Amino acid sequence: xxxxxxxxxxxxxxxxxxxxxxxxxxxxxxxxxxxxxxxxxxxxxxxxxxxxxxxxxxxxxxxxxxxxxxxxxxxxxxxxxxxxxxxxxxxxxxxxxxxxxxxxxxxxxxxxxxxxxxxxxxxxxxxxxxxxxxxxxxxxxxxxxxxxxxxxxxxxxxxxxxxxxxxxxxxxxxxxxxxxxxxxxxxxxxxxxxxxxxxxxxxxxxxxxxxxxxxxxxxxxxxxxxxxxxxxxxxxxxxxxxxxxxxxxxxxxxxxxxxxxxxxxxxxxxxxxxxxxxxxxxxxxxxxxxxxxxxxxxxxxxxxxxxxxxxxxxxxxxxxxxxxxxxxxxxxxxxxxxxxxxxxxxxxxxxxxxxxxxxxxxxxxxxxxxxxxxxxxxxxxxxxxxxxxxxxxxxxxxxxxxxxxxxxxxxxxxxxxxxxxxxxxxxxxxxxxxxxxxxx
Numbered sequence: 001x002x003x004x005x006x007x008x009x010x011x012x013x014x015x016x017x018x019x020x021x022x023x024x025x026x027x028x029x030x031x032x033x034x035x036x037x038x039x040x041x042x043x044x045x046x047x048x049x050x051x052x053x054x055x056x057x058x059x060x061x062x063x064x065x066x067x068x069x070x071x072x073x074x075x076x077x078x079x080x081x082x083x084x085x086x087x088x089x090x091x092x093x094x095x096x097x098x099x100x101x102x103x104x105x106x107x108x109x110x111x112x113x114x115x116x117x118x119x120x121x122x123x124x125x126x127x128x129x130x131x132x133x134x135x136x137x138x139x140x141x142x143x144x145x146x147x148x149x150x151x152x153x154x155x156x157x158x159x160x161x162x163x164x165x166x167x168x169x170x171x172x173x174x175x176x177x178x179x180x181x182x183x184x185x186x187x188x189x190x191x192x193x194x195x196x197x198x199x200x201x202x203x204x205x206x207x208x209x210x211x212x213x214x215x216x217x218x219x220x221x222x223x224x225x226x227x228x229x230x231x232x233x234x235x236x237x238x239x240x241x242x243x244x245x246x247x248x249x250x251x252x253x254x255x256x257x258x259x260x261x262x263x264x265x266x267x268x269x270x271x272x273x274x275x276x277x278x279x280x281x282x283x284x285x286x287x288x289x290x291x292x293x294x295x296x297x298x299x300x301x302x303x304x305x306x307x308x309x310x311x312x313x314x315x316x317x318x319x320x321x322x323x324x325x326x327x328x329x330x331x332x333x334x335x336x337x338x339x340x341x342x343x344x345x346x347x348x349x350x351x352x353x354x355x356x357x358x359x360x361x362x363x364x365x366x367x368x369x370x371x372x373x374x375x376x377x378x379x380x381x382x383x384x385x386x387x388x389x390x391x392x393x394x395x396x397x398x399x400x401x402x403x404x405x406x407x408x409x410x411x412x413x414x415x416x417x418x419x420x421x422x423x424x425x426x427x428x429x430x431x432x433x434x435x436x437x438x439x440x
Contacts, residue, residue, distance in 0.1 A: 016142035082119035149202030156207035251297035277330030315382025339393035387415035
């Protein structure tokens with residue numbers, strides 16, 4: 001039997017891991033990022049964005065796969081809401097959550113009704129057979145594609161996995177709900193062996209994923225700086241410090257030792273998910289930190305000679321004009337080295353999705369027409385804030401940035417694109433009944 005793993009557009013770590021798991025089980029497997037499979041193939045389709053569920057090309061591919069005597073399983077982050085996946089794409093089954101063990105059973109010939117960790121239709125009803133996450137996350141080497149060196153995800157050829165789980169509870173984030181709050185870490189020698197394999201295959205830069213890199217080997221809410229420093233040191237030994245990044249860090253998960261190690265063993269950047277300059281919004285987002293803590297973390301990073309980037313979310317359903325102005329003021333005061341702006345996305349299975357499902361459209365900034373200075377552009381309030389904050393952030397960076405017509409148009413196009421996509425996701429959420437949304 002032929003097996004094909006597909007991750008549309010990019011080679012995600014999860015797709016490479018599943019392909020490696022199938023290979024270790026003794027089967028021939030092909031990893032692709034385009035929607036192509038031979039007749040009769042068993043396809044594992046790894047979907048990492050809710051927007052994939054609305055993609056006509058993906059829907060057509062799944063339908064054609066099943067019509068051509070093949071089998072199509074869908075996994076990845078979208079498996080957190082199997083009812084929507086089955087309703088929109090109608091695959092043979094959805095592989096729930098951490099899928100390695102489930103995939104092993106399926107390629108060994110197990111029937112769906114006898115397999116935990118799947119969801120499927122039976123007599124027009126949806127059957128969900130959940131499985132608790134495994135205690136260990138050690139796994140075989142991923143199947144690394146020969147062209148991995150040509151891939152760039154925020155500058156990295158690949159994001160490797162050091163641990164799973166997150167101690168945070170951000171309302172918009174899927175990570176702790178997908179992997180749990182407990183931190184399950186891999187052993188350094190296994191991670192290093194994997195990085196060596198990526199380098200041999202042509203990877204140019206490796207980044208650490210996992211939500212917050214410095215939570216590596218944390219236990220009971222306590223950081224383990226020595227373990228994290230040891231990990232970065234080993235990765236730098238293999239790749240060179242100019243080719244290692246550990247970008248995503250919580251502002252309450254840093255120590256002097258951690259910051260020194262990031263400076264010494266990586267490209268020297270820290271990426272904070274700041275999200276808002278308003279304490280009220282941070283509290284509603286479940287960030288668990290205050291603006292004072294964020295400011296202190298930025299100061300400490302700079303004392304250690306690090307560059308600091310920050311992400312911000314606008315258009316949160318309860319964000320007031322005053323909250324938004326506080327975010328603008330914060331960005332102006334901090335003069336971050338780089339800034340990323342996004343409109344709040346209600347990923348199904350998150351508390352934000354519950355809030356959005358309960359919010360009438362006229363009160364949701366993603367649908368509310370703006371009445372401010374950008375009203376002539378036909379933007380919604382969320383789009384207007386996204387566009388405005390992009391322009392404002394450029395003016396607040398340490399180096400001089402000139403807003404040319406091309407930059408203006410690019411930011412406007414991006415804000416409109418985000419608006420269209422978030423409205424599409426929100427409408428999808430509405431279609432599957434507000435009362436079915438999970439509780440926070």
